[in-house]
Amino acid sequence: MLILVVDDQPLNCRLLTAMLEQQHYDVLVANNGQEALTLLHQHEVDIVLLDVMMPVMNGFETAPKIKEYAGDVYLPIIFITALEDHASFEKCLRVGGDDFIHKPFDRIILSAKIRAHARTRKLSKEANEQKKLLEYHYNQTEREHEIVEHIFRNALSGQEKFDSLCDFHLSPASMFNGDMFLMAKSPIGGFYCLLGDFTGHGLAAAVGALPASRIFYTMVQKGMAVGDIATELNSSLYTLLPGHMFCAAAIIELSSSGKNISAWLGGLPDVYLVNEQGRVLKTVESQHMALGILDDDEFERTILHFEVDKGTRLVMATDGIIESEGPDGEMFGEGRFIDTLQSTPAITTQEVIDKVRNYAQHAEQQDDLSIAIINCLPAELEHSGETHYSSLPFEVNVSLDAEQMKVTDPVLEVVNVLSNVEGVDAHRSNIFLLLSEAYNNSLDHGVLGISSELKNQEDGFLEYYTQRADALSKLTEATIEIAASYSPEKRSVTFDIKDSGRGFSQPELPSDSTLSNEHGRGVQLLSEIADSVSYNRIGNEVKLVYSLD
Amino acid sequence: MSLSKNASADGKTLTIQIKGKFDFNLVQSFRQAYAEVNDETEKVVVDLRDTDYMDSSALGMLLNMKKTLGDSVGSIQISNCRPQLKKILQISRFDKKFEID
Numbered sequence: 264m265l266i267l268v269v270d271d272q273p274l275n276c277r278l279l280t281a282m283l284e285q286q287h288y289d290v291l292v293a294n295n296g297q298e299a300l301t302l303l304h305q306h307e308v309d310i311v312l313l314d315v316m317m318p319v320m321n322g323f324e325t326a327p328k329i330k331e332y333a334g335d336v337y338l339p340i341i342f343i344t345a346l347e348d349h350a351s352f353e354k355c356l357r358v359g360g361d362d363f364i365h366k367p368f369d370r371i372i373l374s375a376k377i378r379a380h381a382r383t384r385k386l387s388k389e390a391n392e393q394k395k396l397l398e399y400h401y402n403q404t405e406r407e408h409e410i411v412e413h414i415f416r417n418a419l420s421g422q423e424k425f426d427s428l429c430d431f432h433l434s435p436a437s438m439f440n441g442d443m444f445l446m447a448k449s450p451i452g453g454f455y456c457l458l459g460d461f462t463g464h465g466l467a468a469a470v471g472a473l474p475a476s477r478i479f480y481t482m483v484q485k486g487m488a489v490g491d492i493a494t495e496l497n498s499s500l501y502t503l504l505p506g507h508m509f510c511a512a513a514i515i516e517l518s519s520s521g522k523n524i525s526a527w528l529g530g531l532p533d534v535y536l537v538n539e540q541g542r543v544l545k546t547v548e549s550q551h552m553a554l555g556i557l558d559d560d561e562f563e564r565t566i567l568h569f570e571v572d573k574g575t576r577l578v579m580a581t582d583g584i585i586e587s588e589g590p591d592g593e594m595f596g597e598g599r600f601i602d603t604l605q606s607t608p609a610i611t612t613q614e615v616i617d618k619v620r621n622y623a624q625h626a627e628q629q630d631d632l633s634i635a636i637i638n639c640l641p642a643e644l645e646h647s648g649e650t651h652y653s654s655l656p657f658e659v660n661v662s663l664d665a666e667q668m669k670v671t672d673p674v675l676e677v678v679n680v681l682s683n684v685e686g687v688d689a690h691r692s693n694i695f696l697l698l699s700e701a702y703n704n705s706l707d708h709g710v711l712g713i714s715s716e717l718k719n720q721e722d723g724f725l726e727y728y729t730q731r732a733d734a735l736s737k738l739t740e741a742t743i744e745i746a747a748s749y750s751p752e753k754r755s756v757t758f759d760i761k762d763s764g765r766g767f768s769q770p771e772l773p774s775d776s777t778l779s780n781e782h783g784r785g786v787q788l789l790s791e792i793a794d795s796v797s798y799n800r801i802g803n804e805v806k807l808v809y810s811l812d
Numbered sequence: 813m814s815l816s817k818n819a820s821a822d823g824k825t826l827t828i829q830i831k832g833k834f835d836f837n838l839v840q841s842f843r844q845a846y847a848e849v850n851d852e853t854e855k856v857v858v859d860l861r862d863t864d865y866m867d868s869s870a871l872g873m874l875l876n877m878k879k880t881l882g883d884s885v886g887s888i889q890i891s892n893c894r895p896q897l898k899k900i901l902q903i904s905r906f907d908k909k910f911e912i913d
Contacts (some may be wrong), residue, residue, distance in 0.1 A: 785868030
């Protein structure tokens with residue numbers, strides 16, 4: 264405890280110093296206010312004993328400067344005074360004095376006053392330390408908020424807008440509360456979205472949002488089914504999140520025709536299918552536990568299917584909406600939510616949010632209101648960019664003997680090789696079909712001599728493939744030659760498939776009876792997909808030309 | 813190439829999903845998949861979202877399923893076809909017997 268004695272009278276200074284040192288206090292002495300301020304800056308002084316009448320700078324001038332220097336921490340000033348009038352006392356207090364000690368000094372009183380003020384000083388210092396710590400944590404939290412917002416923004420960035428298909432509202436505050444909304448389109452035009460509500464707030468929730476959004480986008484890009492996406496998300500969140508954290512979610516896929524919905528629903532409030540007027544057609548309850556709770560073995564991937572008409576809307580929301588409290592503490596609830604939906608035809612999410620806010624206006628704004636409305640419409644056709652074609656001529660030649668026919672299925676391998684030629688990949692399904700039909704014709708009819716009439720008989724389909732497997736296993740000598748070539752000039756792929764069989768008569772194109780006839784379908788497909796199909800005279804070689812344009 | 817099947821949560825829809833190549837190699841497993849149809853099943857969905865390739869043997873298998881199931885299910889839907897596969901189904905007039913989505 265360091266005490267600063269400020270007095271221009273050497274006798275007073277010596278007396279006070281002696282008394283204080285006797286009580287084991289450290290003492291500094293200044294002869295006027297100016298000196299006192301200099302010492303204050305150099306040492307951490309705990310209490311100031313301040314004389315009033317001094318040269319250079321008197322006590323009344325010095326006190327406010329000391330208080331200003333001390334700032335938020337209590338630095339007691341005890342005036343040393345011989346003055347007895349009330350006006351002087353009052354002036355001492357006004358300029359910042361905390362107490363008085365009268366001359367001549369009373370040792371007991373001085374000691375008591377010093378102890379009392381020292382205690383207050385100590386408390387004040389502690390409070391100030393805590394305040395600093397609080398400020399530090401507050402700033403830390405503010406920073407975390409910023410980080411969370413940043414993470415959420417970026418996790419959701421690059422998200423395309425699908426204004427005609429989907430209208431959603433997600434306030435920044437609800438992101439911080441762990442709500443997220445993701446949407447994307449698959450390559451075949453299906454529209455996917457995910458509304459998720461993480462337990463826990465802020466950083467903790469953001470940690471889960473990151474992998475969840477990545478998994479969602481990646482799997483939608485591959486056109487995976489909703490059940491698969493849910494399974495993968497669950498597995499990832501189960502591993503990643505601490506036990507008390509999980510993510511209630513609704514994962515929806517609208518087929519490219521806009522007529523079918525697949526949904527995995529876990530832990531969110533009811534989802535509604537409403538008509539254009541907003542009347543509820545179907546209420547769908549959550550089927551499952553939220554994501555991230557069950558391990559892979561327990562997790563249920565089952566989904567729900569609905570057929571929907573054009574213009575049907577699917578409404579989903581996190582619990583923020585129905586749990587918003589009104590004037591008397593009553594929640595907004597499902598009833599009011601349903602009423603709101605049919606209050607305006609084709610209501611927007613903003614209109615819903617406005618009504619909820621209006622209802623809960625008096626209440627402290629919680630603002631974690633998240634809602635999405637999906638319009639069941641067919642996907643708009645997307646124009647793919649210019650296709651590039653390789654300018655090099657490619658050829659693939661494969662000659663198979665009997666053993667190779669038994670163990671390999673060459674069609675896909677040849678298709679895979681051809682798909683590597685720039686410009687061909689987009690056609691691989693068609694190329695597979697052509698090659699598959701041609702190769703299997705050569706193998707089944709040319710080499711193995713099985714009649715496709717078999718397929719017309721009762722249960723002949725399976726019988727056909729049983730016979731085929733049987734004949735193939737007994738095959739000893741045969742060849743099938745496959746020659747495939749890509750022509751950059753004609754932008755076409757030509758196949759030549761020749762077998763060692765005796766040939767068969769050129770198949771006639773069946774009439775439009777393909778649905779009832781079990782064979783001949785392949786031949787018809789060949790002629791429709793290929794630009795030209797030609798057989799040699801004896802029927803053991805077929806040439807197909809397929810245009811890439 | 814693989815086949816998976818799933819009943820929906822309400823048991824009304826059976827989904828058969830085919831990955832990769834849909835051809836005669838799946839004859840047995842495809843038959844087994846729709847053998848699970850029961851009284852509760854209202855709809856069978858053949859989900860081709862992951863199917864890259866199909867040939868005429870796949871068409872035959874689909875027709876066989878239609879014959880076997882007859883009217884025991886409300887509808888058979890072939891869903892999520894890629895454009896080239898959709899065209900194959902259209903050329904073969906499958907839209908007359910199946911719901912193609």
